[in-house]
Amino acid sequence: MVVCPHCAFNNKEGLLFCEDCGRRLITSDNSPTLPTKKVDENFDNFARRPTWGTARFETEASIVLDIRDSNKPITLKPLDQMIIGRVDSSSPLAPDLDLTPFGALEKGVSRVHAAIFRSEDTLMLVDKGSANGTHLNGQRLVPHQPRVLRNGDEIRLGKMIAHIYFKSVTA
């Protein structure tokens, strides 16, 4: 029997998710829940970029996410909606883009931090109510209010800084 640590429901041995509340049942204790760290508020803000890239995003294009202090940029095709965050054992669902390998925990990235989604022929960025906020080109986003992404924009999730580039198919 596995007792759910969240709702105390008695689950059959071997189940991985609680039959009652749907949360992940932890059987090995090497993956404890790690709450998002509060980062220093006075983290240096970045000056606005002088020029804007294009906002047009072709259907077949990919995005390149260049995370500062990491030497390998991530290239991916955006889904209709892509959740960015970090994997944590306490929530059953992994984000579509897991930033754990880039030091997400130390940099104050929430489990569900932000999302990038498609809208007409643009991409939008929205903060999902993260603990340390999402910044777009140095401006803090109001949670749950989407903003258009442009090629070359700087995104900050907590203390993690990344640049986003659009890569069209023809290029």
Place this chain on the structure above:
Amino acid sequence: MNLAFDPYILLGIAPDVSTEDIKAAYRRIALRLHPDRNPNPGAAVQLQDINQAHTLLLDPAQRSAYDRTRHERINPAHPEFLLRVTPSKRYVQTLPEPQVIYLLAEIYTEQSTTSEAEERSREARLNLTIVMDRSNSMSGTRLDRVKSAANQIIDGLTPNDIFSFIAFNDFAEVVIDAGPAQNLAVMKSRISMLTASGGTEILRGLKLGVEQNKKHQQNERVNHIIMLTDGNTYGDQDECMLLAQAVAKEGIGISALGIGQEWNDEFLDTLTSTTGGVAEYVKNINTVQRFLDDHVRSLANTFAERLILSIAPDPDVKVESAFKLSPRPQPLVSDRATIALGNLQYHRMTSLLFQLELPASQNAGFRSIARIAVQGDILSQGAKSYMTVSDLSLGISNDAEPEDPPANVLDALGRLTLYRMQERAKEALDRGDVKEATRRLENLATRLFEHGEEALGQQALAEARKVSHTSTLSEEGRKALKYQTRSLLLNSGET
């Protein structure tokens, strides 16, 4: 010799073993699968093939004849499909109580394509029948959108494809007689003249659709019927099921697109999954074109057709549930002898998740758990029938190290959990337990919010409120929760 399987693989032995080894291998498997010991219908099905393999290998003449052709059958230029089974644990602890283990079964082909021309040439030839509901409720935008979606499908057909079109209400009528897709303009004009009236009698439309599809049914083709409906059918459901079971045996698939809120999702889910097809929910009529287009495209992208899986757990192991994760998520009936899985596409694997229960108090050591067999016809190789088998064993240990389940199993299961929560809420409501249903819906909403599925979470919350006040779910909300939690699974398993 035209065998679907390699008898050596079926018996799990090397090709150079002695007759004694063959007999011993056969005895081991027969002990696990024999109907006197193993009540699972899947075991009986698998034993038939094993008996055949055993008979063949014990006859020296047949065996040497097979051995001579064996190297020709294994041709790297014509890869077949593969089956990979991943358990949630490799070692399990001996426990005084039963325990659950999950198996992720993935079926895929490694055939890759190099050029676009090649891509086009290997496109499967279709024998497609569209069966369209033209009842009164379809009038206006619905009918217009469905017509233009059908037109687009017709534009994508080649003269190698066979196409037919049925419209039905209280009667059914052949709008386009089954034949090669040649005069596309005439076909389209016939469809454009259709008007809406009358009620919905699915059996009539389905019967005529099957009749038309059978006219040109060939093993080398993907034989498929797509039904579009927005209504509920009364009194003829059982007959529809019998018809679906019959066509499933003949290798014709049936899929359905349910438009709006009125159609009977449980009925169409069961009807289509019997044949390896799937039912999908078109909430917004403007998206019907995309649904239909995706569907036909996935049929044209067929590598192997008429995929059939059987699972034979060991006598003391129980299959508790089965769920198809991709290409289109769908619950499966796990207690059937065989499970129809439809087609296997080139670039998208077909994957399933099984939940098994192991008995209490097992002895330490290695033991077999279940044998999974998949058979299908590879279209590009002249509809060659092929079977592959995976026999899974686990270690039982008194001091098993806690082991993190494989990420793909965990991810798939996390998403499946949401679908299950929605199902349990409905079950609670069907039992009349309003309080329980409300609580489950609220739990589901919380999980959905955590995953960032806000719109769906809000809908779950709205339904929870509705249930607690009126003891019923709204039809729209129920369908949205069911099909959208299901489609969350689509984001997993894709690589």
